[in-house]
Amino acid sequence: MQLGYRMEELIFNMADAYFFFNDLEECDQVHIDDVSSDDNGQDLANYNFSADGFHTGTTQGAPPNICLPNGVRGGVDWMRKLAFRYRKIKDTYNTYRNNVGGLLGPQKREHWHQVRTDVDFETDNWHSLMLKCLNMISQRENCVNVLVTTTQLVPALAKVLLYNLGQIFPIENIYSANKIGKESCFERIVTRFGRKSTYVVVGDGQDEESAAKNLNFPFWRISSHSDIRSPLCIFDSVTKSAQNRQNPEREMANVNVAQVVLRNALRTKLGSVRYASSDMMLQKIGKREVVGHGWNGMPVYADRVDFPFPAIRFKEPTPDVLALREKEKGCWKKLSVQEKKALYRASYCQTFSEMKYPSGEWKMCLGFGLIAISMSITCMLLMKAFVYEKIPETFDDEHQKAQLKRMLDLGVGPVTGLSSKWDYDNNKWK
Numbered sequence: 001m002q003l004g005y006r007m008e009e010l011i012f013n014m015a016d017a018y019f020f021f022n023d024l025e026e027c028d029q030v031h032i033d034d035v036s037s038d039d040n041g042q043d044l045a046n047y048n049f050s051a052d053g054f055h056t057g058t059t060q061g062a063p064p065n066i067c068l069p070n071g072v073r074g075g076v077d078w079m080r081k082l083a084f085r086y087r088k089i090k091d092t093y094n095t096y097r098n099n100v101g102g103l104l105g106p107q108k109r110e111h112w113h114q115v116r117t118d119v120d121f122e123t124d125n126w127h128s129l130m131l132k133c134l135n136m137i138s139q140r141e142n143c144v145n146v147l148v149t150t151t152q153l154v155p156a157l158a159k160v161l162l163y164n165l166g167q168i169f170p171i172e173n174i175y176s177a178n179k180i181g182k183e184s185c186f187e188r189i190v191t192r193f194g195r196k197s198t199y200v201v202v203g204d205g206q207d208e209e210s211a212a213k214n215l216n217f218p219f220w221r222i223s224s225h226s227d228i229r230s231p232l233c234i235f236d237s238v239t240k241s242a243q244n245r246q247n248p249e250r251e252m253a254n255v256n257v258a259q260v261v262l263r264n265a266l267r268t269k270l271g272s273v274r275y276a277s278s279d280m281m282l283q284k285i286g287k288r289e290v291v292g293h294g295w296n297g298m299p300v301y302a303d304r305v306d307f308p309f310p311a312i313r314f315k316e317p318t319p320d321v322l323a324l325r326e327k328e329k330g331c332w333k334k335l336s337v338q339e340k341k342a343l344y345r346a347s348y349c350q351t352f353s354e355m356k357y358p359s360g361e362w363k364m365c366l367g368f369g370l371i372a373i374s375m376s377i378t379c380m381l382l383m384k385a386f387v388y389e390k391i392p393e394t395f396d397d398e399h400q401k402a403q404l405k406r407m408l409d410l411g412v413g414p415v416t417g418l419s420s421k422w423d424y425d426n427n428k429w430k
Helices: 002-018 076-096 100-104 106-122 126-138 153-162 182-193 206-214 231-244 276-283 319-328 337-347 352-356 361-386 397-410
Strands: 066-068 071-073 143-149 174-176 198-203 219-221 254-258
Touching (some): 002 153, 076 100, 076 153, 106 126, 126 143, 143 182, 153 174, 174 182, 182 198, 182 206, 198 206, 206 219, 319 337
Parallel strands (some): 143 174, 143 254, 198 219, 198 254
Antiparallel strands (some): 066 071
């Protein structure tokens, strides 16, 4: 959790220092251009934001400027100052979206790099995996990544930059649902991109799933690393299903509302260990290529007769193996037997014959079983010899007979018990 606090401190420090969060915390907007209509285009190169009277709003005796939940209200001059701040934020974001270190400076940059490295390590490369997924989506034709987050807009922008996602999300594609909710944000996105586009919602929360359902958008839930390892397959299948519900003759564009990237992808993972049992293996496979789903979706290797196709190759690629793989793309008649064996052993550890060959493991199991039995018998004998006391003398036959005679003399159980089975006239058992 301490790592989460360190990243949170970086986020709010950036929001305060470069994005006017102290000024705008109570004047949050859904989108960066929501107040652009109040901007008169004044040059801000020499503008003094700290001395423009934004905090005081208006002169003494004038109606107060307030920020209401449903939007910003105030005097024209004050609204213009608000628009200046959001324009400055937009300029700063666009300038440093691919170079956050230049904005932070040398000292803070080193600290930021260290925190990001620690975050990636503690979350088993969750951030790197999600970044790779989003890059693959953005590189597809007619695809756009749109971020919808419940965080306020200004801290969300700082968070995007610090997690190095500025190159993925243009500032125009970032929306804050803090005031109006996810469904209203989705409706704004539809208004912007048009209803002919295909919208795929990616997330891990009930609110975005409910909003997607209300708008008839396909929803892909992200709950573990395995959910984002094959993004192209995911979005191909989801997009096709969405297109089948619409007019197939329309030209489609994919707008992937990937709010999960920031809200829970790192914050929740830092405070949870539920992923550790499965995703720690990502660090153990090294450079071995992931070639399939495997029998349980995990990137592990095991030789199994019932499932002969592991998720990863047995060995990491070497220059020799890579050369053979290039050669195998041609005619296999040109491959020698040794080369074919080398290709096989690079992907698999054992052949079917080797897997089925008796391993003699039963001998080890039997040996351990006999050892456990012998240790138990030895322990019992030692306890009997040195721990347990001798049994009382009342357990011998003489005392047992005397006890039985006494019970008969006392008439114990005369109805259905012991005495009812004794013939007192003939002095014998009935």
